Amino acid sequence: EDQVTQSPEALRLQEGESSSLNCSYTVSGLRGLFxxxxxxxKGPEFLFTLYSAGEExxxxxxxxxxxxxxxxxxxxxPKPEDSATYLCAVDNYGGATNKLIFGTGTLLAVQP
Amino acid sequence: DAGxxxxxxxxxxxxxxxxxxxxHQTENHRYMYxxxxxxxHGLRLIxxxxxVKDTDKGEVxxxxxxxxxxxxxxxxxxxxxxxxxxxVYFCAIRDRGFGAGANVLTFGAGSRLTxx
Numbered sequence: 001e002d003q004v005t006q007s008p009e010a011l012r013l014q015e016g017e018s019s020s021l022n023c024s025y026t027v028s029g030l031r032g033l034f035x036x037x038x039x040x041x042k043g044p045e046f047l048f049t050l051y052s053a054g055e056e057x058x059x060x061x062x063x064x065x066x067x068x069x070x071x072x073x074x075x076x077x078p079k080p081e082d083s084a085t086y087l088c089a090v091d092n093y094g095g096a097t098n099k100l101i102f103g104t105g106t107l108l109a110v111q112p
Numbered sequence: 113d114a115g116x117x118x119x120x121x122x123x124x125x126x127x128x129x130x131x132x133x134x135x136h137q138t139e140n141h142r143y144m145y146x147x148x149x150x151x152x153h154g155l156r157l158i159x160x161x162x163x164v165k166d167t168d169k170g171e172v173x174x175x176x177x178x179x180x181x182x183x184x185x186x187x188x189x190x191x192x193x194x195x196x197x198x199x200v201y202f203c204a205i206r207d208r209g210f211g212a213g214a215n216v217l218t219f220g221a222g223s224r225l226t227x228x
Binding site: 032034041042043044045046049087089091099100102103104105 | 222
């Protein structure tokens, strides 16, 4: 069964304290892995797409990496405005119309 | 929210009443989706559409129906609402173009539904 698991469920950091969020997946054939950010009361906002093991993408303090079994979202020197829920989703070759499988997210709180 | 609007944003209704949520897009994207988001479950696909009058079921479609008579509008209907359908509902659109934004879902702001 295709599955996406995110850890930890919640993470509290001090401003400037770098850390990583994990997304492990089990799919029949990975077509793409997506990271989204979701603020309270809003819809998910797209951050990155990764397609193959070894690929990396960066945006400001965020860096996403991909292996054959998991993806990491590295947050370097976070600021309070990085506080949000981060969602991971995968698209597999079994789904003809991009029916993404979402993880349950990591709730990140960055304290000043 | 980048050309995608959901209405209503908030609704409280009673068990057994019909409810329709509307998703409107101005991007002319072919694909539209309805998800529900619940604590501990993440986002789960209810129904999706791959063109006008072309729809299919997702993983949690029981109790829901959809219609798409125009490219820009995708309606989600709960024929007889139940308390288990209390949730936040998100519409999403997707463009199957090429380049950095290809196959990326763009979400609306959500509709919070409470069934008493």
